[in-house]
Amino acid sequence: MTARTPTLRFVASRLLYTAVVLLGVLVVVFALIHLVPGDPVRIALGTRYSPETYQALRHASGLDRPIAAQFLSYLGGAVTGDLGVSFRNGQPVTLxxxxxxxxxxxLAGVGVVIALVIALPLGTLAALRExxxxxxxxxxxxxxxxxxPDFWIGMLLITLFSAVLGLLPSSGYVPIVEDPVQWLRRVTLPALTIGLVAGSIMTRYVRAAxxxxxSSGYVRTAESKGLGRAVVVGRHIGRNALVPVLTITGIQLATMLGGVIVVEVVFAWPGLGRLMYDSVASRDYPVIxxxxxMIAALFLAINLIVDILYSVIDPRIRLS
Structure with a gap:
């Protein structure tokens, strides 16, 4: 058996686990529209209801077919990237x-970087000065x-940096490919809001790790050999504390990718969280x-990456 075999087997097992969980999520998501009390199409149309519009939307959504046929169609569509059309504007949900x-x-990327910049030094310092x-x-x-609450922090940051100092805009979004400078100016406050909250949580985990x-024996042995404090912290403590730190980092990143709804609403940030909020308000069930x-897929992808990084940091994990 080569050294690469345990790694490949470990990755394959995690991929299989991810696929099974994603299939379960897909079943639950499909059941969502059928568990809603009343007719979701009728509810979504509201005052726009007419018999012709109603029938056309039911047909376009496939809700006029048997349940089994609907599920197989939704499963096939999800695999190929076709998630139906929006009740609100008729656009493809995938787009x-x-x-x-x-x-x-x-937003999640910048937020988790800010959280790590806060948590790693502060958590390590607190642990070394326990x-x-x-x-x-x-x-x-x-x-x-x-x-x-994160929305309170966001409001404080808006008051300070936007209203009082006038340094940063309080809302809006500009894609980074269009104008990197404006993107950075607009992402700073919402990312700082979620980064401060996530950094506070992660600091406690870093400290504990x-x-x-x-307190491990091999650290005391390294110190007794006369190794410098910086070497002990960097080579022996830092790497071995990475696994629990990586766990909480993955959880926080997945949470951010799932959409920090309140923060996105406060800063008018057009992310998945804001989309969920608007879709629930308009009863747009296909978009929901x-x-x-998509949020579940992102969460599982982050977990998969974290699991693979576990095996890189600590080979004992994949061997077990």
Missing amino acids: ILLDRLPATLS GRAVDGAIRVVSQFGVSV VIDVA QGAVL
Whole structure:
């Protein structure tokens, strides 16, 4: 057996697990429209209802066919990227989701970078100074960040940087490919909002992970050999604390990709979270279905990447 075989087997098992979970999510998403009380098409049309429009929308959505045929059609469509059409504007759901995805990816990407910049140094410092004043101060600040609602932080940032200082716009979105400078100016406040909250959560996990590793026997052995503190922290503590830190980072990134709805509403950010909010308000069930499915797929993709990184950081995970 080659050294590569356990890695390939580990990745294959995670891919199979991801596919099974995604199939289960697809079944639940399909059932969503049939579990809604009343006729979803009639509810979605509201005051726009007419018999002709009603029948046309039911036919376009495939809701006039038997349940089994609808599921097989939805399954086949999901595999090929066809998630139906919106009740609200008749556009393909896939195109609507892809149009919103870049905004979500950019916000989540910048947000998780800010969270890591906050959490890694502060969590490590608090762990290395456990029980001292700096540890207590960092724990108090992180607890404050966890407890305060993200929309309140967002409103404070808007008041300070937009209303008082006039440095940054309070809302709106510009794609990075169109104008990188304007994109950066507009993504800063919402990303800082979610980054501060996620960073506060992650700081506590980093602190706990570093404390746990620092008390290990091999760390004490390294210190007894006369290795410098920087070498011990960087080579022995840092790498071995990465697995739990990677776990919470993946969870926070997946949460951001799922759409921080309140933050997106506050900053008028056109991401998947804002799309879900608008779709629920307008009873646009095909878009809700598609958004839930895409968010689940993103969440599973992040988990898969994290699992693979586990095996890279600690080979014992894939061998087990």
